Amino acid sequence: MESPILIVGLGNPGPKYDNTRHNVGFMVLDELVTRFGTFGTRWQEKFRGEFAKLSIAGKQIILLKPQTYMNLSGRSVQPAMTFFKLSINDLIIIHDDIDLDYGMVRLKSGGGTGGHKGITSCKQELGDAGFHRIRIGVGRPTHGDVSDFVLKSFTSDEQIDLNSIIDRTCKAVECIADFGIVKAMNQFNQRQGDNQ
Numbered sequence: 001m002e003s004p005i006l007i008v009g010l011g012n013p014g015p016k017y018d019n020t021r022h023n024v025g026f027m028v029l030d031e032l033v034t035r036f037g038t039f040g041t042r043w044q045e046k047f048r049g050e051f052a053k054l055s056i057a058g059k060q061i062i063l064l065k066p067q068t069y070m071n072l073s074g075r076s077v078q079p080a081m082t083f084f085k086l087s088i089n090d091l092i093i094i095h096d097d098i099d100l101d102y103g104m105v106r107l108k109s110g111g112g113t114g115g116h117k118g119i120t121s122c123k124q125e126l127g128d129a130g131f132h133r134i135r136i137g138v139g140r141p142t143h144g145d146v147s148d149f150v151l152k153s154f155t156s157d158e159q160i161d162l163n164s165i166i167d168r169t170c171k172a173v174e175c176i177a178d179f180g181i182v183k184a185m186n187q188f189n190q191r192q193g194d195n196q
Contacts, residue, residue, distance in 0.1 A: 002059070002060075003084075003085070003086055003087070003090045004053075004059070004060035004061060004062050004084060004086070004090065005059055005060070005061050005062070005090055005091075005092060005176070005177060006062045006064060006077075006080060006081065006084065006086055006090055006091050006092070007029065007032070007061060007062070007063050007064070007092045007093075007094065007173060008025070008063075008064045008065075008066065008073070008076075008077055008080075008091065008092070008093045008094065008122075009025030009026045009027075009028050009029035009063070009064070009065050009093075009094045009095075010022075010025040010026075010066065010070060010073050010093060010094065010095040010096070010118040010119075011023035011024070011025050011026035011027075011065060011066075011070065012069050012070050012151075013065075013067040013069065017151070019153045019154060020150065020151050020152060020153055020154075021096050021138040021149070021150045021151075021152065021153075021154065022070060022096055022150040022151055023096075024094075024095075024096045024136045024138065024165075024166075025065075025093075025094040025095050025096065025136075026065050027162075027166055028094050028134075028136075028166055028169045028170060028173075029052075029063045029064075029065055029094070031166050031167075031170050032054070032056075032061075032063060032170055032173060033052055033054065033063065035170060036054045036055065036056050036061070037052070037054050038054070041053070041054050043065075045067075046080075047064065047066075047076050047077075047079045047080040047083065048066065048067060048068050048075055048076040048079070049064050049065055049066040049067045049068070049076035049080070050064070050065045050067060051063060051064045051065075051080065056173065056174055056177040056178075057174060057177040057178035058177075059177040059178075061177065062080070062084060064076065064077065064080050066118075070117055070118045070121075071117040071118070071121055072121055073118040073119075073121045073122055074121035074122040074123070074124055074125025074126060075121070075125055077091070077093075077122050077125065077126065078122075078125040078126055081126065088126065088128045088130045088131050089130070089131075089132075091126075091131040091132065092131065092132045092133070092134060092173070092176065092181075093118075093119065093122060093131055093132070093133050093134070094133075094134045094136065094169065094173075095116060095118055095119060095133065095134075095135060095136070096116075096135075096136055096138045096150060097114065097116070097135040097136060097137055097138065098137075098138055098139065098140045098146060098149070098150065099114055099137075099140070100135055100136070100137025100138075100139075101137045101139060102137050102138060102139035102158060102161075103137055103161050103164075103165050104135075104136075104137035105134065105135070105136055105137070105165065105168050105169050105172060105188060106134075106135045106137070106188070106189055107132065107133070107134055107135075107172060107176075107181065107184055107185045107188055107189055108132070108133050108135065108185070109130065109131075109132050109133075109181060109185075110129055110130040110131070111129065111133075112129070113129065119133070132176070132181050134169055134172055134173070136165060136169060138150065168188070171188075172184055172188045175187060175188065
């Protein structure tokens with residue numbers, strides 16, 4: 001039987017973080033439930049997080065929103081991986097990325113953490129950084145502290161494009177489920193004129 005895909009959206013729990021750049025992973029997972037969930041799809045508390053099950057392109061998908069706060073995200077991801085008996089190749093993590101221009105969506109497999117505390121935690125807890133990532137560009141502050149920047153809400157100008165960015169990310173997830181990570185990388189990375 002084919003293993004399910006675990007899709008983790010990174011973010012911080014609590015209403016005060018709802019519309020912040022750091023929580024774009026949570027936003028994507030909420031939209032995936034809206035698009036692909038059924039009447040029986042609901043968020044449940046387990047693995048120090050909230051998880052839900054649904055089907056995309058005939059594949060069983062497990063969504064996970066760690067509730068550990070960003071810097072300890074791996075402590076939610078690792079027990080979910082163990083419980084569902086998943087390999088590192090079954091894991092996709094969706095997260096904000098200050099090294100990408102605002103609105104850019106880029107897929108990659110493995111690599112460094114880029115200084116992202118949530119990704120660093122997942123690497124530490126899993127002992128492996130080979131998981132797939134969907135990186136959502138949130139831009140970089142022209143001045144001031146990066147930590148403060150990612151915890152701020154999107155500006156009104158950014159908010160205009162946010163729905164289309166989340167839409168593109170959901171389509172990338174659907175493409176991975178349907179055709180696999182390599183085809184999805186070719187399609188979505190190239191589409192934005194960035195093939196690194």
